[in-house]
Amino acid sequence: MNLLFRNLILLILMLAASGLALALRPTQKIADQGPAVDLDTMIPHTFGNWSEEQQNSVQMVDPQQQEMIEKIYTQTLSRVYKDNRDYRIMLAIAYGDDQRDSMQMxxxxxxxxxxxxxxxxxxxxxxxxxxxxxxxxxxxxxxGQRNEPVTYWTTVGDRVFQGSLQKKLAEMRYGLNGKIPDGMLIRVSSIDAEASRAYEMQAQFVDQMLGALTSEHRQKLNGMPGSGHP
Structure with a gap:
């Protein structure tokens, strides 16, 4: 095989591979298929034993590098809730309508x-x-004196994942169907010297919050099976 012919074959293979990659490139955003996500209206201000504290008495931890956060996430929500015994839970939700590799949480x-x-x-x-x-x-x-236990989980589309491998597999499943998944990071925390009590209160808070959501909104947060799966 002469050099010219071999180079021609390599060029054809490269063009074919490039065309296949372009054909398989997902183009349809899940976020565009259903009702628009609006975190402020999705999450109730009052539910179960909890109500939003309008005058926040605690300082919430927010991600730094605001420019990067705005690139990664489409919307963010930060609220402080308290129950009838004045126990406080901080809720932070970040939503991004494009959760491919280039948009890491x-x-x-x-x-x-x-x-x-x-x-x-x-x-x-x-x-x-x-x-x-x-x-x-x-x-x-x-x-210092601030002990803050944190519970969080993350979603790709309507799937909860743990770790980069699960995230990548979820992205691939959507990508093979031509879809670009959205994603959320849901974080609850409380300032509490007793971690076990804090995690118990956070679990109660999440349970009551999910119970107050519509089934469609709940599916976006807890990753239960539904129509959003590829």
Missing amino acids: HYPEVCYPAQGFSLQSKQTGTLTTENGLISVTRILTNL
Whole structure:
């Protein structure tokens, strides 16, 4: 095989591979297929034993590098709720309508230390609710006298995932169907010296919050099976 012919074959193969990659490139955003996500109206201000505290008495931890956060996420929501015993829960939700590799989420174990907190522990677990089980990550953070246990979970489309491998597999499943998934990071935390009590209260809060949502909105948060799956 002469050099010219071999180069021609390589060129044809490269063009074919490029064309296949372009054909398989997802173009349809899940976010454009259903009702628009509006976190402010999706999440009730009052539910169960909890009501939003209008004058926040605690400072919430927010992700740094605002320009990057605005690029990653389409919407963010930050609220403080308290129950009838004045126990406070901080809720933060970040939503992005494009969760491909180029748009990576900003995880609490990154943003807390970036603001001076020490990361005491990190573990995965399951949060039990009346609307199903949710795979969550729990971290324990500390800054001086502030002990802040955190529970969070993440979604791609309508699937909860843990870790980069599960995220990549979920993205691939949507991509093979020509879809670009959206995604959420849902974080609840409380300032509490007793981590076990904090996680118990956070579980109660999440259970009551999910129970107050419409079935469609609940599916976006807890990843239960539904029409959004590829």
